[in-house]
Amino acid sequence: MNARRIVGFLIFVFLIFPFVALFLHANAVRFPLDNETMRVFGSTALQALISACAALSMGILGGLGLLWGTQRLRYFSWFEGLVILPNAAPVLLFLLAVVKLFPWARGLSGIVFVHALLNVGLVAVAFQHLVLQKVSGMAELAYVEGASGWRFFWQGVLPALRADLVLLFIFIFALCFASFAVPLALGGSRATTVEVLIYQKIRISGEWPEAIGLAFMQMLAVLALAWLLRGRGESAVMAFRKVTTPLLQWSPGLLIACFPACLLIFGLVTGIGSGMAQLRALPELVAEIPALLAGSLLVGVMAGLWVMILLLALSYVRPEGWLARFLSGYAAPSSVLVGFAILIAWREPGLATYFKIAMGLALVTLPAFYRYQWSATLTALKGQITVARTLGASDSLIFSRVMFPQVIGAASRIGGLAALWAWGDFALSSVVAEKSVTLAMTAQGLMGSYRLDAATVLIWILIAGGLLTYGAFLTIGLTIGEGVGNVLDSKSET
Amino acid sequence: MNGRTILRLTPLVIAGLAVVTAVFYLARHSKQHPGIAANGPTIQVLSYSGFIAAWGPGPELAKRFENRTGIRIEFRDAGDAGLLMKKLELFPSDVVIGLDEISLEAARAASQWRETPKDLSIDSRWAQPDFVAFDWAPMAFIYREGEIEPPTSLQDLLHERFRGTITLMDPRTSAPGLQFANWVLDELGAEQAGVFLKALKPNVHSVSSGWTAAYGLFTKRQAKLALSYLTSPVYHWTQDNDASYRAAVFKTGHPVHVEYAGVPATCQQCAAAEQFLRFLVEAQTQKLIMNKNVMFPVVPSAIDGSDFQKLPRVELRTNLKMDTREAIFALWQQSDL
Structure with missing residues (x-):
């Protein structure tokens, strides 16, 4: 068994x-x-299917908007962090804004609408990077040859990105399939989802054996969908470059991509004044904020590093066959179950707590990030790998000279996304930690004790911290990528 | 090294320094302990987040107990009350705080508990042989004066003046939601309960997964009537200086939420744990818990001179038995709420 297979197997063991x-x-x-x-599984699948279709359609339009922005604004990649914010903040704040502005958003259509809004930013960012990675060269050619944007989109982009869009669809499907608060708040008693059943078994009925069984069935359902939709064709492979043609740009798309983040900010702006007053009345909590901030920073950075290192390990492994299919469809059990699984294995308190939370978040998010962008990043390099292998390069040489310099930027960016999510996590953290150790956990506690506005103030702090961490990861990717590139260039010159 | 590289490395160095500072700060912070009994006995207390949070009664209570007895309290957060028993399985503790009338049976089935002291002078209505009640509150619908005319019974909730104004919790995911569904089932009977919930649908603004979301919608003025605790208005009177919050009084009575503490039979510091239970129900401790948890004390005298005295007196449905979960969940799902 070679080293690649051993690393691949270890990642598989880590995930399961x-x-x-x-x-x-x-x-x-x-x-x-x-x-x-079975009825609940059917209705959850239907809801997730429609939600994923809506999010994908809106997200692609949003992605065209981001492509427009990339051409015109410097440091636009920072803007991506803002676009995906709705996924990182507590869903309650988003729901408060939705219920106020869209009172008609109820039932299945309401659930689909909110799921689409929550995920449109994620899809938009992913689509933008897919285009830049894979079809930007083709876009230039089509522009020179006089193709219309519409025709190029349908006959060029969609077929070329089919396999990647299918993975993106599965990514959103899995998120919506495991959704909990949105279906309950907007769907009422009939909108039972599998996650609601799991929650009920754990917290109300105390039936853990059934909760674990349901989580396993949930994972099988997503795996089955991934198997059914497994892509047969490979995407077009091109080097990463900026789009210089107007074929794949649509400025109104930027509004679509930003709209959900604006909604969230609207939800966050209301109540800041009273939130500050509530915080002033809690001096013991204010004294804790530096420690909470340090805890959130540590969890965010470590979760980002975990995800980044695991993604780089996957680029060394270059998943194929069963491992690729497993990664495409695997969904980790819900956060509470992952948290308890970690506690079963490791109960050390203190600083280890931060490490355990970060590890748990990496466990939950890694398969999602693989589907989200990593698989596409790896397939984009397949041609180069084939050439390197033909020339007799070893696996380690392929990784260090071919893969690493080209994927480190994407790995850092996805690590940054993981860090941003980790800043906002409370579900897994509250199971693993022996007390409130992050801003998100404390904000959740405040919301549960009449102090919604005070929680809003803490969420502003965690959003700022999350975005700064995201920016730091982006810079890491750029710096290392450039540094490695320079070293390789100087070696090839000598 | 050129200027561009330096520019790019600067934020990375700052980020690195921030992380290193955070690690050292947390390492130092986690070792700090303000108490006097670093070398004395320590009892492990498992509770839910709200109890041990900086704004909850836990920290102050631990300080007072340690100052008095020299026994140190180490809190462990179970997250929410629904996870207490599972956490107890993984982290054996000397005291568990936060079980309620709904979870007592499951707690007894999952673990053995020591008998509680017999000589505690607390409200006898909440007495249990193996658990000590430390606060309680009737469930009630909360409204803001001037917004709507309050309901006076469950049947009154069907009135058209409440169209789209009520926010509830799902009994499958929330303990107060379970209380409400059981209340309806108990008061109206299985057949009428189904009819009632169906008829209630036009008046329901939303059904949330938990109290936090439901009450958040209410305080953000998107709903006008929220299922909560009769004591909830006291928080708004005292902390928000908003006197408009009121609890609706139902002639037919209100179900009660009672919070309990218990000592597992597997305790290591059993005598100290029992001492802590006694401390929980002392008048001064009860005042602290009442004010921080916004719940009634189990020692009636603790309420004297507080805003809790201004709350309406209501009839309690203390003999309300929890129906089987399956019956409640089935009723709920058929209700189409």
Whole structure:
């Protein structure tokens, strides 16, 4: 067995560790296969399917807007952090704005609408990078040959990116399939989702064996979808470059991409004054803020580094066959279950807590990030790898000279996204930590004790911290990428 | 090294320094302990986040107990109350705080508990052989004076003046939501409860996954009537200086939410744990818990001179038995709310 396979197997073991730990710890695992559960699976799948279609369509339009912005604004990549904010902040704040501005958003259509809004930024950013990575050269050619934007989009971009868009679809589907608060708030008693059932089994009924069984079935459902939609064709492979043609730019798309973030900011702006007053009344909490800030920073940075290192490891592995299919469809169990799986294996308190939270967040997000952009990044380099192999390069040489300099930028950017998400996490953190150790956990606690406005102030701080961390990761990618490039250039010159 | 590289490295150096500072700060912070009993006995207390948060009663309570007895309290956060028993499985503790009337049976089934002291002078309505009640509150609908005419019974909630104004919680994901569904089932019977919930639908603004979201919608004035606790208005009177918050009084009575603490039979510092239970129900401690948790004390005298005295007196449905979860969940799903 060569080193690549061993690393691939270790990543596989790391990812399935929560299920293994929970299966071994539980006295029994039950798989509820009754009609009601099947009905819930069916309705959840339908909701997630429509939501993913809507998010993908809107996100592609948003992506065209981001492509327009990339051409005109310097440091536009910072703007991406803002666009994906709705996914990083507590969903309650987003719902407050939605319920106020769109009172008609109820039932299935309301759920789909909000899921689409929540995920449109993620899709837009992913689509923008797919275009820059894979079809920008083709776009130039089409422009020179006089193709219209519309025709190039349908006959050039969509077929070329089919496999990547399918993965992006599965990514959004998995997010919506595991959605919890949105279906309940907008769908009412009939909008039972699998995640609601899991929550009910854990917190209200205390039926852990069934909760674990449901989580496993949920994972199988996403795997089955990935298997059904497995891409047969490979995307076009081009070097990363800036789009210089107006074929793939659409300025109104920028509004679509930014609209959800604006909604969130609207939800956050209201109540800042009273939030400050509420905080002033809690001097013991204000004294804790530096420690909470340090905790959030540590969790964010470590989660980002975890994801970045694992993605780089995956670029060394270059997943194929069963591992590629597994990564395309695997969905980690819900945060609470992952948190308990970590506690089953490791109960050390203190500084280890931050490390455990970061590791748990990497466990939950890594498969999602693989689907989100990493698979596309790796397939874009397949041609170069084939050439290198033909010339007799070893796996380590291919990784260090071919892959690393080209993927480090993307790995850092995705690491930055993971860090941004980690700043906003409270679900997994509250299970793993022995007390409130981050701003997000404290904000959630404040919301649960009449102090919604005070929580809003803390969320502003965590958004600022999250964006700065995201920016630091972007800079890491640029600096290392440039540094490695310079070293390689000087070596090739000598 | 050119100017551009230096420019690019500067934020990275700052970020690196920030992370290193954070690690050292947290390492130092986690070692700090303000108490006097660093070498004395320590009891492990498992509770929910709200209790041990900086704004909850936990920290002050630990300080007072340590000053008095020399026994140190180490809190462990279970997240929310629904995860207490699972956390207890992984982290054996001397005291568990935050079980409620809904979770007591499950707690007894999952673990053995020591008998509580018999000589505690607390409200006998909440007495249990193996758990000590430390606060309570009736469930009630909260409204703002001047916005709507308050309801006076469950049936009154069906009146058209409440069209689209009520915010509830889902019983499958929320303990107060479970209380409400059980209340309806108990008061109206299985058949009428289904009819009632169906008829309630036009008046429901939203059904949230938990109290936080439902009450958030209410305080943000998107709903006008929220299921919460009869004591909730006291928070707004005292902290927000807003006297308009009121609890609607139902003639037919209100279900009660009671919070309990218990000592698992597996305790290591059992005597100290029992001492802590006694401390929980002392008049001064009860005042602290009442003010921080915004709940009624179990020692009636603790309420004297407080804003809690201004709350309306309501009839309690203390004999309300929790129906089977399956019956409640089935009722809820059929309600189409």
